[in-house]
């Protein structure tokens with residue numbers, strides 16, 4: 001029989017193994033990460049949690065996370081998100097290259113849940129298909145097409161919802177926005193055929209919502225998980241909608257190929273589709289990074305004319321049909337390749353295209369509706385100015401809320417842009433580096449790296465929103481801190497660091513605040529008690545942060561506004577988004593006195609996946625009155 005004394009060596013060995021394990025977790029792994037970080041020559045944190053990396057900090061408070069990272073590393077750094085090394089970018093010079101250099105950066109959708117629900121994104125990734133896709137969809141979503149095809153039905157859907165809000169007198173804003181955006185997406189913008197019976201329609205809405213909820217869960221397919229339910233709902237939707245989508249797609253295909261006579265909008269012709277230069281007077285849409293397109297002198301030509309619809313000839317690009325809705329645009333963009341629809345897309349892939357359009361519209365609009373109404377409700381001075389503007393519009397145009405009337409509301413326009421700056425609806429986008437890319441700052445993004453361009457980072461360090469580069473404060477140098485930072489910061493970065501320093505000396509922009517010291521000095525002078533500067537502090541200093549007036553003056557207008565992205569993947573729905581938010585606010589202001597029951601709703605809200613209140617805190621009271 002073994003006595004406890006015989007066991008001692010075994011216990012001792014186990015203790016040694018345990019101690020070695022603890023030691024390596026505490027010291028060795030971070031040390032290896034530090035070495036890798038230095039090898040990578042890109043600034044960034046050296047400690048992060050295994051598997052999840054810095055994802056929790058980012059999701060919990062994107063502004064706080066990005067602000068702190070910017071203070072330490074500037075507008076370009078390396079981190080780990082969902083267990084993957086990611087290069088985060090957010091300053092003008094680098095953003096431009098990531099957005100526009102499609103030779104170097106390929107569109108990427110991270111996260112397994114998305115690819116489980118939408119398996120085919122060739123039309124976003126392959127240059128030829130993407131070209132057709134942008135062109136056709138751009139036409140369907142151009143200002144002229146919106147004015148002619150979408151605005152009337154959109155106003156009708158909104159009126160129906162506002163009637164119901166009026167009857168109830170109180171709604172939960174987030175839920176009400178969700179219902180409204182689903183109806184706008186399904187009944188107006190996407191143009192998907194829907195079943196005719198009301199019960200089936202309601203079921204389709206519920207199924208779409210279940211699919212969308214699956215996007216944000218873990219990719220674990222077990223009964224009860226969000227993705228499990230989403231995949232089930234997707235199958236059901238496919239059974240319900242596929243015959244309708246197929247019939248619609250076949251009909252469009254026949255029309256395109258047959259060259260039938262068709263009514264089209266002149267204004268929706270080629271060239272007005274690309275959001276970059278298609279705007280209407282008063283509706284200025286940023287092309288990313290403050291590159292606001294000038295208001296076009298060309299108002300949409302809404303004269304309708306009859307013309308022959310050409311077949312897909314030549315390079316297949318000249319289809320000639322001005323698509324009326326997104327699905328139609330998708331189908332014709334596939335046909336533009338000169339191939340048969342069925343040869344390129346399986347029923348499932350075509351169905352996924354339909355699903356993708358609902359995601360693009362609904363997932364963004366619901367957050368924008370919630371955020372813009374909440375922001376106005378929480379800022380009485382802003383609301384008073386908006387009401388004045390609406391009174392003037394009523395005096396000038398009567399009840400009309402056409403595209404051009406909405407275009408003549410500069411303050412409302414500024415309110416929506418400021419909402420999208422302070423409460424971004426999109427967190428940004430992802431790319432894969434197709435080759436080593438040397439940045440002007442000297443840093444190199446290695447081939448195969450995942451690049452994340454972040455809306456929040458861009459908005460954090462917009463030079464227009466920061467005071468001028470302050471001189472370092474004498475006597476406040478923390479020697480140990482500087483030494484430690486110098487280990488990690490650009491100074492230690494070998495050739496890349498040297499290039500960066502040289503770039504700074506030559507006056508090239510490495511960000512407005514080129515050194516961590518300058519950024520920290522800045523932080524000491526502008527951070528409030530929450531550790532954020534006023535221009536980001538939507539939770540505690542809302543009225544100081546939310547200042548639509550900054551959009552009305554060229555000097556104060558944000559220059560790094562990235563709400564809709566930029567370059568080759570600039571949001572194709574930006575005109576739709578601006579118009580729907582303006583329409584909703586204009587209609588609300590004209591009909592109701594409204595206020596949020598809980599003035600702390602944003603304090604308790606989160607910004608992921610878009611502005612989302614804590615459950616039950618977003619009661620909105622509505623009292624009807626004429627303006």
Ligand code: HEM
Nearest residue numbers: 360361364368425426429430564565569571572573576577
């Ligand atoms: C507030 C509302 C919206 C915001 C903030 C928003 C934001 C964005 C952003 C940031 C991108 C670029 C993603 C990237 O570069 O990786 C994008 C792309 C896109 N958006 Fe939007 N979006 C909004 C509404 C809409 C709507 C209403 C539609 C459709 C009607 C739409 C359709 C699209 C499409 C099709 C693309 C892909 C463009 C391409 O890859 O070429 N978006 N959106």
